[in-house]
Amino acid sequence: MDIISHLALGFSTALTLQNIGLCLIGCLIGTLVGVLPGVGPIATITMLLPITFGIDPVGALIMLAGIYYGAQYGGSTTAILVNIPGEATAVVTTLDGHEMAKQGRAGTALGIAAIGSFFAGTVATLVIAAVALPLTKLALLFGPAEYFSLMVMGLVFAVVLARGSVLKAIAMILAGLLLSTVGTDLETGEERMTFGYAPLADGIDFAILAMGIFGFAEVLRNLEVTEHRDVVRKAIGRLLPSLAELRQSSPSILRGTFIGGVLGILPGNGAVLGPFASYSLEKKIAKDPRRFGHGAIEGVAGPESANNAGAQTSFIPLLTLGIPPNAVMALMVGAMTIHGIVPGPQVMTRNPNMFWGMIASMWMGNLMLLIINLPLIGLWVKLLKVPYRLMFPAILIFSSIGVYSINNSPADVVFTAVFAIIGYGIIKLGFEPAPLLLGYVLGKLMEENLRRALIISRGDLMTFIERPVSAGLLLIAATLLIVAVLPSIRRSRDEVFVE
C-alpha cells in the first residue's frame, strides 16, 4: 500500500505544468547532447547548473535528471548511426546496432533501442519505488574484495565477448589495463608513466580515449573509402520493429533489464558493466551466435535495456545513501547541496516530495523520450544525413569541443588526436577496440579495489575466498573461463569467429 501512496505523492509533485515542462526540456537537451558526439551529460549538467538556481529544487533536479537519461538515450542514436559511443555504456551498442544500420535497418535498431529502454525504465522506476531501502543493503555488502571479484568477472566477460582471435582480445584487454595505470598512484601519490608531463598526472580520461580510439578512428576509416561506405546515407528503414523482431528481442529486453538494474545499484559505477554483461549473455545463449556482430537485434535490445535500467537504478545509492556512484551522480549531489538539500539517507523522510517526485518524473521522462524520439529519429537522421564530406568536419569539431569541455584543457584534444591514430592502426591490424576500452574502465577500479582489499586484510589473499559474495563472483568467473577454454567448446567458438 505504501508504494501506491508514495507514487501518488510522487506523481502529484511531478505532474505540475512547470515540472512537466522542465522534464521535457531536460529530456530534449539531454537527447541533443547525447546525439552530438562528444558533448556528454557531465559537461551539459555543469553548464546548465547555474541556470537552475532560479527554479525550485524539485524542478531543477527533475530537469537535470532528464538531461542524464536523455543523454543515455541520445548516445545510443549516435552509436547506431555513426558508430561513436558517447558514453561507456553505449560501446556495445555499436557492435550490432551499427551493423544493422549498415544493412539499412537503422530505424529498427533505433526503434528497438527506444522500446527496450522504455520498458527497462518503467521496470527500474517501479523497482526504485518498491525496494529502494532494502536494496541499499545490497550495495553495502560490497567491500573492496567484492568489487575486485566483480571486476575479474567483468574481464572474463570481455574475453567471452570479443570477436575474432582470443589472443588479440586478451592483448587489447591488457593494453587497456596498462593505459589505466597511467597517472597518480592512489596510495603513495607518486606519478606513474606520466614522463613528468603534468596533463597526465590524473591519468587518461575515459571520454578522450573512447572518442579517439572509437570515434575519430572510425572517421579516419570512413575517409579511406569514399561515399559508398557512408552508412548514414543508407535507408533508415522502418522505425517500428516487426512482430517477429519484437518476439525475438523481448526475452533479451527482460534479461537486459534485470542485469542492468542489479548492476546499476552497485556504487562504483557498476552500471557500466550492465550492457557488456547483457551482450555477452545474449551471445552465449543464442542458438546461432554467429549473427552477433553482424546485426543481431538481440545485441541491441539487451544492452540498451541494461543501459537504461542501470542508469535509473544508479540513482538508488544517491537517493538512499547520499553516495554518488559515478561522476554524473556526483554532480547531482552538488546540485542538491546548491539548492539546500543535503543528500543522504534522510532525504526520503525529510524531503518526500522531492524524493518521490523525482522517481515519478523518471518514468514520465522515459515516456516522453519514447514519444518524442520515435518521431524525432527522423530529425536526428536528417541531421546526420548530410554528406560525409560535410559531416565529418562537424563530428570532429563537436567532438573536439566536447573533449575540451571536460577539463577545459587543450592538451586533452591533442591526446584524442593521438588516440585516433593509434585506434586507426589497431583496426588496420585486425584488433578490436572494445576490449581495450573495457580493460581500461575495469582496470582502474580493479587495481584500486585489489590494493584496498589487500591493505585491509594486511596482505592476506584469502580475503577474496573467505568472503562469500566475493567467492561466488570468482566462482562464476572461473566457470565461464573454463567453459570458454574447453576444447570442444573452443572448437565451435573458433568456427563462430572465423570470418
Added chain:
Amino acid sequence: MHKTLSRRLMAGLAAAMAVGAGLGLSLGGAAAAYPERPITMIVPFAAGGPTDVIARIVAENMSKTLGQQIIVENVAGAGGTTGSTRAAQAAPDGYTLVMGHMGTHGAAPALYPNLKYDPAKDFAPVGLAAGTPILIVAKKDFPAKDLKEFVAYVKANADKVNQAHAGVGSVSHSTCTLLDAQLGIKPTLVPYGGTGPALNDLVSGQVDFMCDQIVNLVPQIQAGTIKAYAVATPERSPSLPNVPTTKEAGLPDYQVSAWNAIFAPKGTPQDIIAKLNNALVVALDDESTRKRLLDLGGVIADKPGRSPQALNDLVVSEVARWTPVLKGANSK
C-alpha cells in the same frame, strides 16, 4: 520589424564600442571602469564539490555588486594545482580569479615537488570566503564512545585500525595526517578515489575512521550510519550541535578547517583587488548568501579575516604548518 532590426544594430554597435573602449582602457592600464566584461573564476576542482558550491554561491552575489557576471570555470586536476597554475599564469587584469583552498594554497608545496607556483608569492590575495570545518568520524560500531576513548583505542591498536582517505593530497588525507602526527600514531591508510567511495566503505564498516569536511558527513551522522567524535573548530557547528569541539573533547591542538579563498594573479592592480574584496565582503554580509553558506555547515570568514592582508598571512602560516607534517608522513 525594421525598427527592431535597427535597434538591435544600435545595441550591437554600442556593445562593439564598449568593447573597443574597454580594450583601450585596459591597454592604458586605467581600471576606472573595471569590470567591463565578465570575470572568470577558476575552481580547480570538479563541479559539485564543496569548493565549487561555495564558489558558485559567493560568485552569484559578487556579480550583483560588480555589475558583471562572474563565470565559474572548473579546471580540475592534480589536487587542484592544474587550475591554480593556470590562474597564476593568467594576465593580471582582474578578469581571471581562482577559488583556492587549504590544499592548493597550503598543502600543495609539500605534496607536489614540481609545483609551478608559490602560493604566497605568485598570487595577489583578494579575501577569505568561507571554510568547512573538519570532523573526526568512525564507523557505527567502532568501540570508542568519545574522543578520549578514540585516542586511547587508536594508540593501543595502531596496527589494527584502518583509516580511509580520499586520495593523497585531498583534504581528508592532509587533515587526518595532521591528526596522526599529533597523536603520534601510524594507522594503516586505505586510499580511495574520493570522499564518496571512502564514505561508502565507512558506512558499511570496511574501514574504521576518517577525517573530512563537515558538508560531506552531516547527512550520514544525522542518519546514524556513522558516528562523529569532534569538530576541529573553536565553536560547535550549528548543523551538528551535539558534536563537541576538539577543545571540549580533550584534543585542543587539533584545529583545522578546509578554508576557501579568492586569489588573483600576482601584479593585479590594487584598485581592482579593492573592488573585488569589497564585492566579496558585501556577499559575505548578504542575508541569503550567508544562509546558503551556513546551511552547508560552512564557517564564514569574520570581518578582520576578510582583508587581502589577512589572507596573505593565512597562506604563509598554512604553508609553514603543512610542509613538515606532510613531508614527514611521506618519508616514513
